Amino acid sequence: MNAPLTAIEQIQHELPDIDWITDVNRVTRLSQDFSWFSPVLKRDLAGKRADAVAKPRSEDEIKRLVSACARRKVPITVRGGGTGNYGQAVPLHGGVLLDMSGYNAFLWARPGVGRAQAGIKLAEFDREARPSGWELRCIPSTFKSATLGGLFGGGFGGAGSITYGPLAAPGNVLGVRAMTIEAEPQVIELRGAEAMHMHHLWGTNGLVLEIEVGLAPTLPWMENVVVFDDFDQALAFGDAVAHATGIMKKEICFLADPIPGYMHTLADHLPPGCHAILLLIAEYCEDAMLHLASQYGGTVTYRKTAEEAAASGRTLIEYGWNHTTLHALKIDKGLTYLQSSFTPGEHLEQVSRMEKLFKGEVLMHAEFLRNGAGLTTCTALQLVRYTTEERLREIIDSSGAIKSSTLYAYDGSGNLSSIKINTSDSLQDFTETIVHSYQTNAQGKPEKLWRIINGTDSTGYRFSGDDKGNVIDEILYRRGLPSDSVFYYYDDKNRLSDIVRYNKKARQLLPSIMFEYDDTDRVIQKMTILSTNNPDYLIWRYLFNEKGLKTKEALFNKQKELTGRIEYAYTFEN
Template sequence: MISIEVLNALQAQLPKLEWITSRVHIKRLSRDFYWFSPLLVPQLMDKQADLVVRPRDEAELTALVSACVSLAIPMTVRGGGTGNYGQAVPLAGGVVIDMTSCTALEWLCEGLVRVQAGMKIGELEERVRERCWELRCMPSTYRAASIGGLFAGGFGGIGSINYGPISAPGTVQCIRILTIEDRPQVLELSGEDLLVYHHTYGTNGILLDLELALAPARNWDEYLFDFDNIEAAYGFCRAMLDSTGIEKRELSLYDSRAASYFRDIPFSLLDGHFLVMALVAPHNRQSLVQLRAEYGGKQLWTQTFAEAKASGLTLMEHCWNHSTLQALKHDKGFTNLQTNYDSDRVLEQLAELKAQVADEVLIHLEFIRLANSQVLVTGLPLVRYSTDTRLAELMALHESLGIKINNSHTYMLEDGKHGGALSPAILASKAANDPHSLLNPGKIRPLEGCQ
């Protein structure tokens, strides 16, 4: 905790900023979705900031950073708080910088948009749709998540079946970063340089704004299909993935147990069957009917884009990480894993896993097309949690079968998606941009070059 005298001095230097001092609101804004992980709950539940502040523009943010550096106050940057690794949880107290008032759409032209990092993704989607564009990659948490948070802490989402994850070359074309110094500097980065700040939890600089490439908008139809075995369901998905003439925005696969928690949608799926969720362009309806019939599938439910907009019910909030959220509404005993399968051995890997874990791990697959056209079959399988030891055993079992685990049960940056070690470029940027180690401290181990 930072002393009252230091906190008062900070507020006295910047009296016009929007300070949040209510302990209830500070506690809420010091949390993200880390409670998805039963391992992270006891580690993070008592961590919170001393103050929260909402800068309204770059000038206020720059003045805030300068003042915090002069007073040696730790800072943790927050967007919508939808991450589930503890990215936005302040381990050392200090100030949480809530970026959700920095929401300007700076320009939009010819399939490119420049936007401040705090804008909610759902709002950005609506704004660009007014000009007949849509986002290339959008998480299921788009209503609350910020566009800066997606780049700093996210990966893939709706649209990744066409354009890859948010880090795919050409999607984010430029970013601006504020350094953590007495006199903060603004860095403008493009190409491979900007990837140094992707999925780094805001530890090596504050993301100010992004320039994003967009996709032509479609009024997507939404479908649920029933297949009586996983071979047919998976075969249909791979055929859909490879059908370049069928325009789609989302494609995912669930076993009947995982799908049983989608209780706000009127459909019935027999135990042991498999559900496929798809968003497909209206002009491809007939092609979709033919492909479904080829694999023996049955249509369970559908709605148009207009119907989804009118009802507020959309499959986009049942795929990706929302599948876990839907399950947790009804059963708090679940957590999830983040997995990457061998695209040539997915059915074999799932069969080997099923033979050892039965219904302890429930199937949820997502399909991504990478920049080199390579297929990435990833997943967010539901896991019936029992003990920390058993969860570690399940992760080790996946790895032994060749299923890569991106550990979502740690807040340490290098232990998650970065695979155990941070790149020299990330460590160098941390040392250069945050020389006093005040930005989101505690998320990177004190390795050489990161002091």
């Protein structure tokens, strides 16, 4: 008697016309991305693989595959070029790896806009668009292998972001054609801001079929390496080019010593001990760039015209962004990397401070760009000399510079009576003590709160509750007089759902904080509106382990950019 078919075998039997890959070695290879950059992810994702790989070539094949998987509740992991480095293309629970690289048609390009299927490689998109005088606005260093869908679903930006910002900046993505993951898949077109609900979510909330993007004029991009003896002068030069409104630029990459030493194929152009800026600028802006280079003490050691760069088949883009880490890892397997963002206008000081704090252990690699709000700054993809995971977490927490302690006090009935928070930052010569002092009623519920900063500056709050003991409103008191009111709303399971304030501009109550829960009543998302006058918002997302303990917090801005992350580790003692 034959054994019953597995769910995967049933799907293959139902869809024999789809290109299936079942060879164990090929499936294992396709189940990996570049998450091995991280020793932590390399360990955590070891052995994770799909049961089979499907490579559909048409929308109909994709729809039938999605339906077959959804009906059998078989996990689907979407893959583009597999060039991401967060593990987003690694199947955690087996199932089908949906390889989109076969769905790769270039659809059209018009002045300033183009559209293609999700599986097209970025380099191929540009080859098709450039004859009409247009190209992609921003591309990662992996553009020769990465796909348009992969960039949208799991990428950030890249070369070009110095002019156009990250992919999430308004106007860069104009629309997507997407498919729902269900037994009867629906195909929908999302335009503008709605399309961005699928950005940087790795295919977890639907499958992107086509993407329509804003394009940039194709310019003759010349390539230069400018080297410096001084860290701060090199950094300042990069910032000067970034802020020079008359210089058309596509890439400004800062590599501090000793990182240039890892770029062996550029060794003739990178003197030992130098700090380097890698540039792509329009050819007609060369004189302006050279003038700035002389002002900051830089020396041009590498120069290729756009024609020469194209003929060589090599571009400096492939030495920046994530390729910097790749080149370095070829030389030193003991490296990993971290990512940092910096405050526009304060970014040079913050980068210099970080260099001094971790000199020799965290190696500075920064990329200049405009952020989602259009402000010029830089982001860092620093190389790190990896020793232990504990030390890596210490570095993430800015080890030693910022210290914080929290002391909780309870009354004789077990009610919280005060919270004392001490914070110090040795780099900023800053110390602060905040005390929250509570007064509770006979039922142990808070009635009053005093918030005291550094022993003098104090603010009072008064609370009232409902018959279930929930706080339903809060009144702020300054100098004994009532001021703003805050209202608390609960869902039908008695969980706090919204914190609401009166918006004077809108003349109505509007949410200030909103909460979402999972089936076990844990908060999995919190959205915070920045202020009544500022419609921007922040989103916190939370992950928990099987014990219900929080393992990760991730902070995203309105443009869906990851701006902060906290990871938790626990030890248990008997």
